Amino acid sequence: MKVLVGIKRVVDHNVRVRAKADGSGADIASAKMSINPFDEHAVEEAVRLKEAGVASEVVVVTLGAANSQDVLRHALALGADRAILVETTEHLGSLATAKTLREIAKRESPQLILLGKQAIDDDAAEVGQMLAALLNLGQGTFASKLIVADGKVSVAREIDGGQETLELNLPAVITADLRLNDPRYIKLPNLMLAKKKPLETIPLGDLDINTATKVSTINVAEPPVRAPGKMLNTVDELIEILRAQAKV
Numbered sequence: 001m002k003v004l005v006g007i008k009r010v011v012d013h014n015v016r017v018r019a020k021a022d023g024s025g026a027d028i029a030s031a032k033m034s035i036n037p038f039d040e041h042a043v044e045e046a047v048r049l050k051e052a053g054v055a056s057e058v059v060v061v062t063l064g065a066a067n068s069q070d071v072l073r074h075a076l077a078l079g080a081d082r083a084i085l086v087e088t089t090e091h092l093g094s095l096a097t098a099k100t101l102r103e104i105a106k107r108e109s110p111q112l113i114l115l116g117k118q119a120i121d122d123d124a125a126e127v128g129q130m131l132a133a134l135l136n137l138g139q140g141t142f143a144s145k146l147i148v149a150d151g152k153v154s155v156a157r158e159i160d161g162g163q164e165t166l167e168l169n170l171p172a173v174i175t176a177d178l179r180l181n182d183p184r185y186i187k188l189p190n191l192m193l194a195k196k197k198p199l200e201t202i203p204l205g206d207l208d209i210n211t212a213t214k215v216s217t218i219n220v221a222e223p224p225v226r227a228p229g230k231m232l233n234t235v236d237e238l239i240e241i242l243r244a245q246a247k248v
Contacts, residue, residue, distance in 0.1 A: 001148070001170075003046040003055045004110035005080065006101050006131075007039035007062045009071045010121045023219040026121075035071040038116025040078070042176040044183040045146060046114050047079035054148050055112070057081050061104050063097060065089050069199060076194035077186045083197070088204035088211075094122075096211035098130035103207045105135060110171060112153065117142050117175040128175035138168035144179040 011017055012032040020027045035043075049055040060075040061084040062068050072083035086100055105113060113135075118125035125141075132139035140155030144163075147154040148170075155166045155174060204211070232238050 001049075001055045001111040002057045002059065002108065003049060003112045003114060004105060004108050005039070005042050005046050005058065005060045005075065006113070006115040006127070007043065007060055007071055007075055008036040008116070008119045008121075009033050009062060009064050009068045010036045010119055013037055013120055019220045019222050023221055025217060025220050033067075033070070035074050036116050036119045036121075038118055038120070038176055038178065040074075040116075040183045041178060041180045042114040042116050042174075043075045043078050043080060044181050045176060046112075048181065049112075049146075049148060050079065050081075059084065059108055059110070061086065061101065063088060063092055063100055063204070066201075072199055073191075073194045074186070076197045076199075077190045078184065079190075081197065083199040085199065085201045086204050086207070087201050090204065090211060092211055093213040093215055094124050094126035095130055096209070096213060098127050098134055099209045099211070100204065100207060101127070101131050102134045103209060104202075105131075112148065112170060113137075113173045115173070115175050117177050125175075128173055132173040135171075135173070138166075138172045139174070140166050140168055140172065141175045142177045143174050144177050146174065146180070 010033065011028050012034040015031050017026045017028060017031065043060060046055060046058045050058050058080040059082055060072055060080045062072055063086045066087060068085055072085060076083055084104060115128045128141060129139060140157060142157045143155045144158055145156035151170050153168050153170060153172055155168065157164050
């Protein structure tokens with residue numbers, strides 16, 4: 001069974017991003033970049049499936065400029081077998097990303113497609129669902145547990161009212177939640193080995209897809225600064241303040 005894992009290069013989750021002065025977007029020119037945390041859990045789960053003898057090959061794919069190879073090498077160091085970079089300098093929206101992954105899925109014919117449930121830069125949580133719709137496959141989103149057996153995958157997922165378990169026929173699209181697993185620590189020998197694993201580059205133009213978006217960014221700004229708190233000595237002081245605010 002082949003597993004295809006989609007990953008994204010994002011600003012490291014420990015970095016505090018600032019808006020550009022002109023409001024045109026986030027200032028990430030010198031920010032530290034890393035693999036999207038949810039995607040790392042997807043890669044870890046794919047590697048575990050291979051180690052368990054369920055999967056035979058793990059292929060990772062990302063979309064971006066040439067410097068996106070760093071997150072692919074990270075995934076290869078985690079245990080993926082080979083990587084694909086769809087090279088582009090365009091900023092692709094969710095639908096364009098899903099269309100691109102659809103074309104890669106058609107080329108690779110995986111029995112399972114794993115992605116993170118969302119990317120921490122836009123928090124859209126759309127690509128997995130769109131990809132499943134484009135491929136006409138079953139989907140299990142926000143997965144916290146996977147069991148693959150007999151041509152089916154059982155997906156445990158958290159919902160507002162508790163937990164739901166789905167059973168899907170393979171092939172299927174699964175999006176990973178943080179509770180799915182704990183990604184392993186990458187050792188130096190694995191980092192060195194990752195440099196020798198195959199990494200294919202495909203120009204986005206070769207896929208012949210329409211990447212135009214109908215969504216445009218009007219302005220990006222930081223949230224307003226919250227007013228500082230105030231310590232009160234008595235309940236009567238609190239009541240007076242509440243009354244004054246009610247009159248405003």
